[in-house]
Amino acid sequence: MNNHLDSLFNPENIAVVGASNNPLKAGYVIIQNLINIGYPKKIFPINIKEEYVSGIKSYESLCDIEDKVEMVVLIMPAGAIFDVMKDIENRMERRNDIKIIVCAAADFAETKNPEGIERQNYLMEISKRYGIRVVGPNCIGVIDNVNRVDTTFVETLLPKESRGKKGGISFISQSGAVAASLLMIGASQPAPISFNKFISIGNMADIDFIDLLEYFGNDVDTKVIGLYLEGYPDGRKLINTMANITVKKPIVVLKVGRSEKGASAASSHTGSLAGSDTVYDSAFKQYGVTRVDTIQELMDTLQAFDSLKLPDDGNVFILSQAGGPGIYCTDSVSDYDNLEMPVIGDSTKEKLKEIVPAMSSICKPEGYADITAAADVRHHVESLRIVMDDSNVSSVILITVVPTFLPQKELAEGLIELLDHEGYKDKKTVFINIMSGNYVWECRKSIEDRGIYTFTTPDLAVKALSNMVRYTNYLKRKRGK
Amino acid sequence: MNNHLDSLFNPENIAVVGASNNPLKAGYVIIQNLINIGYPKKIFPINIKEEYVSGIKSYESLCDIEDKVEMVVLIMPAGAIFDVMKDIENRMERRNDIKIIVCAAADFAETKNPEGIERQNYLMEISKRYGIRVVGPNCIGVIDNVNRVDTTFVETLLPKESRGKKGGISFISQSGAVAASLLMIGASQPAPISFNKFISIGNMADIDFIDLLEYFGNDVDTKVIGLYLEGYPDGRKLINTMANITVKKPIVVLKVGRSEKGASAASSHTGSLAGSDTVYDSAFKQYGVTRVDTIQELMDTLQAFDSLKLPDDGNVFILSQAGGPGIYCTDSVSDYDNLEMPVIGDSTKEKLKEIVPAMSSICKPEGYADITAAADVRHHVESLRIVMDDSNVSSVILITVVPTFLPQKELAEGLIELLDHEGYKDKKTVFINIMSGNYVWECRKSIEDRGIYTFTTPDLAVKALSNMVRYTNYLKRKRGK
Numbered sequence: 001m002n003n004h005l006d007s008l009f010n011p012e013n014i015a016v017v018g019a020s021n022n023p024l025k026a027g028y029v030i031i032q033n034l035i036n037i038g039y040p041k042k043i044f045p046i047n048i049k050e051e052y053v054s055g056i057k058s059y060e061s062l063c064d065i066e067d068k069v070e071m072v073v074l075i076m077p078a079g080a081i082f083d084v085m086k087d088i089e090n091r092m093e094r095r096n097d098i099k100i101i102v103c104a105a106a107d108f109a110e111t112k113n114p115e116g117i118e119r120q121n122y123l124m125e126i127s128k129r130y131g132i133r134v135v136g137p138n139c140i141g142v143i144d145n146v147n148r149v150d151t152t153f154v155e156t157l158l159p160k161e162s163r164g165k166k167g168g169i170s171f172i173s174q175s176g177a178v179a180a181s182l183l184m185i186g187a188s189q190p191a192p193i194s195f196n197k198f199i200s201i202g203n204m205a206d207i208d209f210i211d212l213l214e215y216f217g218n219d220v221d222t223k224v225i226g227l228y229l230e231g232y233p234d235g236r237k238l239i240n241t242m243a244n245i246t247v248k249k250p251i252v253v254l255k256v257g258r259s260e261k262g263a264s265a266a267s268s269h270t271g272s273l274a275g276s277d278t279v280y281d282s283a284f285k286q287y288g289v290t291r292v293d294t295i296q297e298l299m300d301t302l303q304a305f306d307s308l309k310l311p312d313d314g315n316v317f318i319l320s321q322a323g324g325p326g327i328y329c330t331d332s333v334s335d336y337d338n339l340e341m342p343v344i345g346d347s348t349k350e351k352l353k354e355i356v357p358a359m360s361s362i363c364k365p366e367g368y369a370d371i372t373a374a375a376d377v378r379h380h381v382e383s384l385r386i387v388m389d390d391s392n393v394s395s396v397i398l399i400t401v402v403p404t405f406l407p408q409k410e411l412a413e414g415l416i417e418l419l420d421h422e423g424y425k426d427k428k429t430v431f432i433n434i435m436s437g438n439y440v441w442e443c444r445k446s447i448e449d450r451g452i453y454t455f456t457t458p459d460l461a462v463k464a465l466s467n468m469v470r471y472t473n474y475l476k477r478k479r480g481k
Numbered sequence: 482m483n484n485h486l487d488s489l490f491n492p493e494n495i496a497v498v499g500a501s502n503n504p505l506k507a508g509y510v511i512i513q514n515l516i517n518i519g520y521p522k523k524i525f526p527i528n529i530k531e532e533y534v535s536g537i538k539s540y541e542s543l544c545d546i547e548d549k550v551e552m553v554v555l556i557m558p559a560g561a562i563f564d565v566m567k568d569i570e571n572r573m574e575r576r577n578d579i580k581i582i583v584c585a586a587a588d589f590a591e592t593k594n595p596e597g598i599e600r601q602n603y604l605m606e607i608s609k610r611y612g613i614r615v616v617g618p619n620c621i622g623v624i625d626n627v628n629r630v631d632t633t634f635v636e637t638l639l640p641k642e643s644r645g646k647k648g649g650i651s652f653i654s655q656s657g658a659v660a661a662s663l664l665m666i667g668a669s670q671p672a673p674i675s676f677n678k679f680i681s682i683g684n685m686a687d688i689d690f691i692d693l694l695e696y697f698g699n700d701v702d703t704k705v706i707g708l709y710l711e712g713y714p715d716g717r718k719l720i721n722t723m724a725n726i727t728v729k730k731p732i733v734v735l736k737v738g739r740s741e742k743g744a745s746a747a748s749s750h751t752g753s754l755a756g757s758d759t760v761y762d763s764a765f766k767q768y769g770v771t772r773v774d775t776i777q778e779l780m781d782t783l784q785a786f787d788s789l790k791l792p793d794d795g796n797v798f799i800l801s802q803a804g805g806p807g808i809y810c811t812d813s814v815s816d817y818d819n820l821e822m823p824v825i826g827d828s829t830k831e832k833l834k835e836i837v838p839a840m841s842s843i844c845k846p847e848g849y850a851d852i853t854a855a856a857d858v859r860h861h862v863e864s865l866r867i868v869m870d871d872s873n874v875s876s877v878i879l880i881t882v883v884p885t886f887l888p889q890k891e892l893a894e895g896l897i898e899l900l901d902h903e904g905y906k907d908k909k910t911v912f913i914n915i916m917s918g919n920y921v922w923e924c925r926k927s928i929e930d931r932g933i934y935t936f937t938t939p940d941l942a943v944k945a946l947s948n949m950v951r952y953t954n955y956l957k958r959k960r961g962k
Contacts, residue, residue, distance in 0.1 A: 024886045106854075111840050155885050157919045175805025177854065177882040181917040188918030228805060256808040259815030261822060264846040269804035295809070295938045296777075323750035324656025324709060327737040328776070334740030341742060359592050365745040373587075373658065401658040404636050405505045436662040437669030438638045457776045 004133040005215045007099040008207070009197055010147040011071035012041060015062055017084055018076030018105070019045030019053040026104065026153035027075045030141070031056065033150040037163040040148055042067055062091045062098075071100045073141065073151045078107035081119045085126040092130040101127055102151050103136035103202070110138045110203050124205050139202030140176040143183075145194045146221055152200070154180040156187035165194035168223030168306040170216045172209060173200045175269075178228045178254075178295075185299060190441055191448030193303065196221050208232070210241050217245035224305040226298065229255040230266040235280065243287040247478055250305045250471050252290045254298045255280060288474030290467050297463055303453040304431075304464035305471075311429040312394040314469040315342040316462075317387050318368045320399040321375045325435065329397055329458035330368060336466040338473065341367025342392040351386045355379065373403055381414040388428045395429040397461050402440050412446035420450045429468070431461035485614040486696045488580040489688070490678055491628040492552035493522060496543055498565055499557030499586070500526030500534040507585065507634035508556045511622065512537065514631040518644040521629055523548055543572045543579075552581045554622065554632045559588035562600045566607040573611040582608055583632050584617035584683070591619045591684050605686050620683030621657040624664075626675045627702055633681070635661040637668035646675035649704030649787040651697045653690060654681045656750075659709045659735075659776075666780060671922055672929030674784065677702050689713070691722050698726035705786040707779065710736040711747040720764045727769040728959055731786045731952050734772050735779045736761060769955030771948050778944055784934040785912075785945035786952075792910040793875040795950040796823040797943075798868050799849045801880040802856045806916065810878055810939035811849060817947040819954065822848025823873040832867045836860065854884055862895040869909045876910040878942050883921050893927035901931045910949070912942035 014034065020027035027047075031054045034043050044065050045053035052058055059065055062072065069091070074084060092098060101123070108120040120137060127134050135142060141152035148164045173179035179200040186193035197216065201208060209232055216222045225245065232238045242251055257263035258277050284291045290305075292298045316339055320326030333339050343366045352362050357374035371383055380400065387396050398415075402408055415432065419425040432447060432454045434440045444454040455461040495515065501508035508528075512535045515524050525546050526534035533539055540546055543553065550572070555565060573579060582604070589601035601618060608615050616623060622633035629645045654660035660681040667674030678697065682689060690713055697703045706726065713719045723732055738744035739758050765772045771786075773779045797820055801807030814820045824847045833843050838855035852864055861881065868877050879896075883889055896913065900906040913928060913935045915921045925935040936942040 024888075026885060029885050107840070153885060155920060173805075175803070175808075177803030177916075178805035178809070180884070181803075181806065181882050184916065184918035184920045186918075187920070230805070230808065254809075256805070256812050258812045261815050261846045261849070262808050262812035265804075265808040265811045265849055265851070268842045268845040269808060269851065294940050322656070322658030322662075323746075324654075324659035324711070324737070325662065327656075327711065327743050327746040327750060328659070328735075330746045331737050331739045331743035334742050359588070361749045364749040365742045368742070368746055370746070370750065401662050403661070404507060404510050404634060407505075435658075435665065437665035437667075439636060439665045439668070459775050 004099050005211065007070045008133065008135065008142060009144040009149065011100060011149065013044065013067055013069050014039070014041070014071045014073060014151065015044040015046055015065060015069045016073045016075065017046040017062070018074065019047050019058065021050055021053055028054070029153040029155055030073060030075060030104070030151055033152055036160055037145070037150040038148045039150070044069065062087045063094070068097045070097060071102065072098055074101060074103045074105050075153065076105060078105050078116070078119055081105070081123055085122055089126055089130070096130070098130070098132050101132055101134045102139070102141055103134060104139055104141050104151070104153060106138040108137035108203055109205070120203065120205055127206065134206035135199065136202035137205060138176065139200040140179050141200060143195060143198040145196060152183070154183050156184045158187035158192050162187070162192040162194060166221070167194045167196055168221070169193070169195050169226055169302045170197040170219065170222040171195050171199070171226040172212050173228040174230045175228055176200050176202065181295065182299070185295070189448070190444035190454065209238055213241045213245060217248065222249065224249060224302055225251045226302045227251065227253045229253055230257055230269060239283045239287060242289050246288040246474065250290055252292060252298060252301050252305065253284065254292050254295070288471060288478070290471055292467070296460060300455060300460050300464040301467045304468055307451050307453040308431070309426055309429045310472055311465065311468055313472065314339040315393055316340070316367070316395040316397060316465060317342060317344065317393045318397050318399070319383060319387055320370050321373060321380065322399055322401040323370050325399050325401060325433070325458055326368065326370050329399060329462065330365070332459040332462040336462065338469045339462070339466055341365065343367065344387065344390045344392050348386055348390040352383055355382050355386070377407065377410045377414045380411060381418050384430070385418055385424065388424055388430070393428065395431065395465055397431040397433065397458060397465070399433045399435070399458055401435045402443070408440060408443035412443045415447055416450050419452055425452055429465070431455055431465060433458050433461055485580050486692065488551045489614065489616065489623060490625040490630065492581060492630065494525065494548055494550050495520070495522070495552045495554060495632065496525040496527055496546060496550045497554045497556065498527040498543070499555065500528050500539065502531055502534055509535070510634040510636055511554060511556055511585070511632055514633055517641055518626070518631040519629045520631070525550065543568045544575070549578045551578060552583065553579055555582060555584045555586045556634065557586060559586050559597070559600055562586070562604055566603060570607055570611070577611070579611070579613050582613055582615045583620070583622055584615060585620055585622050585632070585634060587619040589618040589684055590686070601684065601686055608687065615687035616680065617683035618686060619657065620681040621660050622681060624676060624679040626677060633664070635664050637665045639668035639673050643668070643673040643675060647702070648675045648677055649702070650674070650676050650707055650783045651678040651700065651703040652676050652680070652707040653693050654709040655711045656709055657681045657683065662776065663780070666776070670929070671925035671935065690719055694722045694726060698729065703730065705730060705783055706732045707783045708732065708734045710734055711738055711750060716761065720768060723770050724768040727955065732770050733779060733782050733786065734765065734770055735776070736772060769952060769959070771952055773948070777941060781936060781941050781945040782948045785949055788932050788934040789912070790907055790910045791953055792946065792949055794953065795820045796874055797821070797848070797876040797878060797946060798823060798825065798874045799878050799880070800864060800868055801851050802854060802861065803880055803882040804851050806880050806882060806914070806939055807849065807851050810880060810943060811846070813940040813943040817943065819950045820943070820947055822846065824848065825868065825871045825873050829867055829871040833864055836863050836867070858888065858891045858895045861892060862899050865896070865911070866899055866905065869905055869911070874909065876912065876946055878912040878914065878939060878946070880914045880916070880939055882916045883924070889921060889924035893924045896928060897931050900933055906933055910946070912936055912946060914939050914942055
């Protein structure tokens with residue numbers, strides 16, 4: 001069936017049933033998103049009343065389209081599903097070209113009422129008859145930034161130049177709202193995040209976690225897989241699928257229903273039982289699945305896995321230009337059992353002392369240096385180089401609270417020179433914290449534009465680091481066997 | 482001595498020794514910040530070479546100034562301290578008007594070298610002789626948004642219209658870098674934060690935590706006090722001072738040196754011993770001091786205390802337009818022992834069912850409602866009203882992931898009408914989560930401009946709520962005695 005999933009992420013032409021010229025309608029946003037991402041093939045709006053939708057010729061029915069249509073997106077009112085499926089049936093009898101339906105429309109089995117269930121049954125009956133795979137219903141759609149597909153109806157204010165870029169994160173969300181939120185949050189970062197592939201699976205009437213995990217697991221463009229999970233009917237199968245993947249690439253899961261109340265809310269929501277959270281939790285630990293607790297941790301950890309070298313182990317050096325935030329970071333590191341601040345070599349200490357400002361504090365405590373606010377760009381870059389050159393150091397957390405007299409453009413350029421051009425980012429793992437807020441936005445953006453993720457505060461960097469080290473240790477255990 | 486602290490936050494004219502026309506110098510930024518905040522009295526730059534600094538007439542020495550000078554800010558190189566103090570001495574002999582020195586310059590006792598210590602001793606010797614109180618050295622300065630004073634050299638990109646506004650948060654930071662970071666983060670929120678008073682205390686050669694806590698404790702404009710704390714020589718005195726305040730207003734503390742390594746780094750930094758963290762921790766708990774672990778939690782909790790009604794107890798209702806984020810929030814609430822999701826009255830449930838969209842899920846589980854993405858503005862506002870009217874509900878967490886078809890301006894207006902104009906924000910505590918990112922920025926800003934803080938993600942709202950409830954319970958215990 002994988003050729004159908006290929007069509008899901010790279011369809012030959014897309015028809016949108018329920019396309020609209022009304023900017024408040026989801027059927028408007030879908031067409032806009034397809035245009036804005038630069039979908040290279042043909043878009044066919046289906047709308048009985050309009051001649052053009054967003055300037056694109058519109059059709060009354062799918063059967064009227066002369067070209068091949070591999071994907072049909074449904075965003076019309078759910079009540080029209082019977083007519084729409086008849087149109088699809090007619091087309092399949094004559095052309096047999098549709099491979100994927102993305103049913104973004106809601107009001108299907110998730111309503112738990114007979115009408116909704118009947119609508120979903122009919123959607124599936126016709127689809128199965130013709131071998132069409134279905135995403136949804138009740139989902140927000142699918143994005144592929146490699147093939148420039150975006151069938152979602154989420155507005156994110158993502159700048160046009162950020163669309164169609166290619167990151168290594170592929171994401172599967174069981175909640176449309178969480179999916180929308182992640183897209184919005186991602187769009188609002190210094191360098192907006194481009195998911196490699198992104199899919200909201202809604203009611204999982206057909207395509208579900210297993211199909212997508214297997215697909216992403218084998219997808220060379222996908223470096224790390226993210227999941228928002230409420231529950232899955234066959235937990236064992238889900239875990240086994242994950243276990244086959246985590247030996248190759250990391251999976252990061254935000255699973256809700258941790259608590260009894262949360263599980264009850266999840267059950268009302270997607271209908272599926274959340275399953276025993278403790279069973280999931282211990283299975284995740286056993287099979288190297290990275291579980292995160294918050295949306296922030298999810299985003300940080302996914303991007304750390306995507307853009308930073310996997311650390312060799314938990315030896316992390318804190319290199320700070322600012323005392324307070326450095327101490328704050330030291331406390332954070334101490335919170336994690338799998339992290340350690342290493343004793344660096346005497347010659348490294350000597351080299352550091354030679355180049356940093358006079359009042360710097362080197363290795364008090366071990367694994368920590370405060371190069372003070374007197375540090376200029378060269379002090380930052382060269383001390384980072386010296387620390388990264390030390391064989392006892394696997395990761396470095398670099399912290400700077402930018403004062404007026406530290407030129408940010410030069411700071412970004414200096415760090416990019418070392419990490420990117422000289423290739424240091426491939427030698428060791430670097431967690432960059434340039435603080436704070438809008439004042440340092442452009443500086444962070446320059447660095448992130450080179451594919452080096454930056455963190456908002458040191459504690460968030462430490463959390464992501466600890467998650468990465470846990471995965472490193474899992475791989476070591478697996479490979480040691 | 483309090484009249485001197487009055488002069489600290491409301492000085493009659495300010496001289497800045499080391500004022501500069503070079504935008505890369507701290508002495509430039511200080512003058513700019515004073516101008517930008519609209520400091521209503523006179524600014525006297527002291528600079529031997531320049532006739533004007535930022536267009537303001539400059540002086541060669543303090544003695545040349547005809548007007549009264551209550552505050553002198555020092556930002557010249559530390560080596561000049563002997564000449565500067567002689568100038569101050571001369572002025573005091575003739576005019577006796579200086580009450581406060583803010584020594585922003587660094588390179589004093591914090592260097593731990595004999596020259597630095599001598600400089601600080603000399604600064605203090607002359608100051609004490611003339612009864613001048615000193616902030617610093619090695620600090621970033623002081624801000625008062627009521628009296629429009631800003632002697633800091635931190636650039637934050639804070640919009641001019643946000644300067645000189647009056648919030649209720651007063652903050653004391655033992656680290657200049659943490660202080661700078663908090664200012665930058667605050668400036669980058671939907672509605673930029675205006676600290677009531679903000680001070681970085683540096684080396685605490687004179688004015689320290691105790692002076693400022695006592696001052697803020699009695700300050701009617703200060704509603705909540707924030708602290709970044711590394712250590713204090715007399716921990717018992719610090720705790721006693723705090724204990725006298727927490728019966729009147731909340732204190733929120735980010736104390737570092739939690740870990741052994743962190744304490745060691747703190748000791749290298751400010752020289753003061755961090756003290757036993759467990760002793761601090763249990764004292765904080767005993768005396769109702771709110772301890773936070775992260776910078777994010779610090780900012781959220783301070784603003785929740787400042788802008789939201791203190792909850793009566795831990796009964797919190799989750800009202801969500803989005804299933805996934807609602808479940809996520811439910812899990813978060815379950816993480817805190819002092820929070821509970823209440824059973825609301827049957828009539829409240831009936832009223833809710835009457836007005837919300839058909840597919841809504843009401844009170845499955847109890848204390849939770851999912852009004853679905855079909856909810857329009859009226860659904861949001863009226864369901865919030867109904868829930869807030871229920872006597873079993875003390876707080877509400879409102880979550881919305883804004884879809885294209887939910888008009889944000891009207892949503893903000895509807896919530897402002899209910900919470901502000903109709904006064905509901907004074908009846909119950911409301912935690913607003915409008916998600917996510919830049920897409921909802923203006924909507925959040927409109928609401929925050931009315932003095933109602935909004936949260937980035939539900940887990941952060943829950944954390945702030947739990948901190949508030951802990952304080953509520955402390956006050957109940959104290960007042961029950």
